[in-house]
Amino acid sequence: MSPALLTRAPREAALLAVGEHRSAHELTNADLAARLDTSDEWIRRRTGIRTRRVAAPEESIVAMGVNAGAKALATAGVDPASVDLVILATCTAARPIPGLAPQVAEQLGARGAGAFDVNGGCAGFCYSLAMAADTVRAGSAETVLVVASERLTDWVDADDRSMVVLFGDGAGAAVVGAADVAASRAGTGAVGGPVGIGPVAWGHDGANAPVIEIREQFLQMQGTAVFRWATTSLVPVARRACELAGIEPADLAALVPHQANLRILESMARSLGAPDAVLARDVVDNGNTSAASVPLALARLVGSGEVESGDLALLFGFGAGLTYAGQVVRIP
């Protein structure tokens, strides 16, 4: 590293754009109720979910990630060849080796980029976003593409009514760059603002790893234990992410928690004290897509106009590991 880099002032990092991939194939509550001992009423009351997306065989983790990543780069106006680093968050790859980020980078045309996978369970996107932001701040990269892509349905027993109702497939992506670049693209000094991507609040509960795990080929979860953990222990961590960003929860325009279950999301939102914030509800027609759920939910809020450029949003992931991570971001 050159002496100039060692002495250079750190740059603030910001989101430049988001992208998404949603499969066209839906699996509705009625489809499930037609072949399992369950009902639309039970699923909606316990989870809020109406339908979920199931990826076709050709919609691989790489293919979905490439599509979401390409959309995010196009929206950001970033040439893939100029991307310095591609991070892929996934916990549903069919094989541990090779990691899939290099294939995502290759297919996008990000040929000079570093590329690695992150398995942070359902918090994987927020962990990866933290890495991306810190990489930009440190000067190791100018532009980072964070992709989260998951095929949960490959790991769920289609006859297990307690699990199959919850999960879906999909991918989301975000482009991270320097805040001054984001501000000049938006024609304003405000986009980087006091918070481009705030410091991450994160942690783990490795002692409770067996609460969510793949056993005998299929995903198993002690749902009630996860529910209790998410609605009690994690709210202080979400508050901590706000503190680290130097804001109050009441300053948030949007809450984008991991889309596990609508009841969990509504409980977290009530406890956090952000009465005016829009709560992301992508879970209702996308199910739980693990690491992909936060960027998918964020992309929907941006695309629907429910949040505006410059708004502050809290992203918060939690799940298998157990892991959790959250940060405040300014909407690009």
Ligand code: UT7
């Ligand atoms: O992404 C990682 C993070 N994951 C989460 O955050 C998930 C957190 N947990 C949850 O969302 C909830 O615990 C679930 C939605 C998974 C389950 O809801 P619950 O209110 O905790 O239900 P339960 O597991 O205590 O099951 C209640 C009853 C059981 O019957 P019995 O034993 O009382 O006779 C289940 O067998 O509901 C039964 N049940 C179902 N009934 C109809 C379980 N699944 C179904 C179903 N349809 N699909």
